[in-house]
Amino acid sequence: MHEPSFLETADRIGARLCRDALWCGDRCNWLGWGLEVVGSVWTPVYRAQSGTVYDGTAGIALFLSRLYSFTQDPLQKMTALGALNHALDVAGDITPELQPSLYSGGTGVGYATLQLGAIFADDRMVARGLHLLLEASQVPTSPMFLDVLGGSAGAIQCLLETAHRFDAPHLLERADAHGRLLLQEVSKSDRGWSWNTMPGQAEKNLLGYGHGAGGIACALLELWAETANPEYREAALQAFRYERSYFSSEKHNWPDLRSMAAYGIPPEQTVFAVAWCHGGPGIGLSRLRALELIDDPEILRDMEEACQLTSAACENPDFPASGSLCLCHGLGGNADLLLETDDGRGGRDLRQIAESIGHKAIAQICSDELPWPCGVNGGGETPNLMLGIAGIGYFFLRLYDSVRVPSVLLVRSANGHASEVPVHEEMTRVPELA
Numbered sequence: 001m002h003e004p005s006f007l008e009t010a011d012r013i014g015a016r017l018c019r020d021a022l023w024c025g026d027r028c029n030w031l032g033w034g035l036e037v038v039g040s041v042w043t044p045v046y047r048a049q050s051g052t053v054y055d056g057t058a059g060i061a062l063f064l065s066r067l068y069s070f071t072q073d074p075l076q077k078m079t080a081l082g083a084l085n086h087a088l089d090v091a092g093d094i095t096p097e098l099q100p101s102l103y104s105g106g107t108g109v110g111y112a113t114l115q116l117g118a119i120f121a122d123d124r125m126v127a128r129g130l131h132l133l134l135e136a137s138q139v140p141t142s143p144m145f146l147d148v149l150g151g152s153a154g155a156i157q158c159l160l161e162t163a164h165r166f167d168a169p170h171l172l173e174r175a176d177a178h179g180r181l182l183l184q185e186v187s188k189s190d191r192g193w194s195w196n197t198m199p200g201q202a203e204k205n206l207l208g209y210g211h212g213a214g215g216i217a218c219a220l221l222e223l224w225a226e227t228a229n230p231e232y233r234e235a236a237l238q239a240f241r242y243e244r245s246y247f248s249s250e251k252h253n254w255p256d257l258r259s260m261a262a263y264g265i266p267p268e269q270t271v272f273a274v275a276w277c278h279g280g281p282g283i284g285l286s287r288l289r290a291l292e293l294i295d296d297p298e299i300l301r302d303m304e305e306a307c308q309l310t311s312a313a314c315e316n317p318d319f320p321a322s323g324s325l326c327l328c329h330g331l332g333g334n335a336d337l338l339l340e341t342d343d344g345r346g347g348r349d350l351r352q353i354a355e356s357i358g359h360k361a362i363a364q365i366c367s368d369e370l371p372w373p374c375g376v377n378g379g380g381e382t383p384n385l386m387l388g389i390a391g392i393g394y395f396f397l398r399l400y401d402s403v404r405v406p407s408v409l410l411v412r413s414a415n416g417h418a419s420e421v422p423v424h425e426e427m428t429r430v431p432e433l434a
Helices: 002-021 056-071 075-091 105-119 121-134 152-165 171-187 213-227 230-244 282-291 297-314 331-345 347-367 391-399
Strands: 022-024 027-029 031-038 043-050 185-191 192-194
Touching: 002 056, 002 075, 002 347, 002 391, 027 056, 027 075, 027 121, 031 105, 056 105, 056 391, 075 105, 075 121, 105 121, 105 152, 121 152, 121 171, 152 171, 152 213, 171 213, 192 213, 192 230, 213 230, 213 282, 230 282, 230 297, 282 297, 297 331, 297 347, 331 347, 331 391, 347 391
Parallel strands: none
Antiparallel strands: 022 027, 031 043, 185 192
């Protein structure tokens, strides 16, 4: 922890983002690679970034603001605000079905606004974030997205964290409403309980943190800890049981149950992903948080299996052959489980494995000025948080100080209060550029 090379690398990435920002008045955006379905196949495309936390300017603003808290670089602050201004301006264009999403909706833009407001000590920004969060997180009448990445489960985590940190108890009722929706939409079977989170893209309900039962269970346990409603606890434990029924003792992992035709993989081939979004690393994070709320030996065994799998996958990286460093489905996201486990339960060897990824990346990528390995298969560097270099920069900040830099992959409830401010005032904006 606090090794200068990690902060220097994050700062170097921040400087790249500031240099490459495309400005229009008080807003900025970036060009980069993303994935879109063309025909029936995911295809890399080069385009302007969205306004979301996942692959847009809200996520880039989160990284730059966290970086600024260490560097006090005014250009990083200005660019973070410019990125957030863009995200706020386009938040209303996000489809209504995705608005509640922390990573892909207006709820996430509100969350980013709150984080920047806290970092920059701007009460008006905090007020704007609270207003947008309440507006965007309304429970949909026709739910399409229920998981952590796309909908209600991620909204619950965000609403609970915000309610405590910013003294906004009215958000607890909204989180509870999303929880009741999840109870309403659950599928019950002999294996356990699960949810249809990707309609038409999977024959069986999915496992894992980003899109599957594990992430939803994690959110429901947060609600149980808040409300003491036993239905939430039961649903969470049943969801963990559903995932456990698919665990492969041979692979020490949980299968990816998506239909793989869009990725060119034959249906008879079982895929075992090792990522935050699908597979052991994300499932490990769900169990790590669960153990902070409930004592259960089966949950502990799940977490230990996930840590063993993730540790093995993270050891001895060799770039660029080791693949992506992105947060969503790369080594940067996988290492987050190791850092969170080390911080929460001890075990210095886990942190050392995570740090070894950073050291190897610096030695093999920075020294030769190679492109950062991002998470868009078939594409190149991209600037955003979950697939691109902002997320890689966030990974290096976490290596430098994982206490001051909270995980963006596991949003927890937190105690703390912000000053009470009216929600009707406008946010401070960056001055127009000459």
